[in-house]
Amino acid sequence: MVETTTRDRLVSEAMRLFGQQGYRATSVAQIEAAAGLAPGSGALYHHFKSKEALLAAGIDRQLDRRGAMRDVRALFAGLGDLDTELTLLGRYLFAVLDEETQLLQIAARTPAGQSARVAAAYAALVDGLCAELADWIAGWAPHLADTDAHRIAVLGINALLGNRAGQMLYHGPGTQLRDEDYLTEWTTLLGARIRA
Amino acid sequence: MVETTTRDRLVSEAMRLFGQQGYRATSVAQIEAAAGLAPGSGALYHHFKSKEALLAAGIDRQLDRRGAMRDVRALFAGLGDLDTELTLLGRYLFAVLDEETQLLQIAARTPAGQSARVAAAYAALVDGLCAELADWIAGWAPHLADTDAHRIAVLGINALLGNRAGQMLYHGPGTQLRDEDYLTEWTTLLGARIRA
DNA sequence: GTCTATACGCCGATAGAC
């Protein structure tokens, strides 16, 4: 994943800075400097017609990289008992969220209805993860109504999202748990609910 | 809670706007206008020496209003069975979070280590809620180790935080569940874990 | 305490040389 073109570098550095500082707080000059161009020169505008177009390109690239909704039921089914599969699934969901860290940060720091593209990308991510988890739950607990499986999934995803949100805000070691411990507890909680 | 002084109105409107748009994206002129002053006039600077001092005053007011850590174990203990108490406790935790909406929004939109005051206020809130919930759990499940009770509490609080974070980002009706349904599922999940 | 007026800097974006 070595960046070749200046355009790619601009997108990468812009998304990194947008995530760290927010869209408005990041200046075009700063992005240019991070991409190895002279800060303050309008060099960026030979690749994007505006700063907003650059954000849109970054979101679109993130959406392109995002694989199609995986059928987690097929991926993880039959690997072992419920707790084992659930732990693996939790690690997988954390990994997906970490791939989308920049998007999550940008979404959190974008004033509500400012960018429809950002909101749509965020909604698609969360809804997709909930659907995947709900699907897997339904496979293990056929006796559960679909709405129940969905509710458990929403809560499970929110628990993972809340963890990453907390890490973004604390940014220090904080009082947060280690990922391993958190996932263990997450597995225990959801496993007990699904079995019941 | 009718605002009397101009200073109070400035703080209230500033915190509202900071929450909606973020600190940097909110201009002093906008705050002045919202407080009924002439936008662009430096009238604000007769009450605060800078925009940053205004934010600090807002955070401090939020901290002052925040009651001392309540002993939820004493508040909710003996009201009924575990599920009943847990539901009430969940409603209470949601209510506390909703009182702190502005702080949560500001924290989310403040670029990491920008304001130590904001980070400290956020950390104190989350740590306090986790401690309260862990305390209550320990009361119902004496057989559980303290570290286990704490882990369950962290996950429970994160699940509630994740829900409110999602509401802040969707801001539309979205796919989110109704509070009632979400709390029901939250209660079921944590209840099953505590009993086990 | 609030106003008008203004200083001064930074930002997004454009023009034109190379």
Place this chain on the structure above:
DNA sequence: GTCTATCGGCGTATAGAC
């Protein structure tokens, strides 16, 4: 494609009249 130079606008903050 990247640079220097620059325009116009908006941002924070200040000075001084009332």
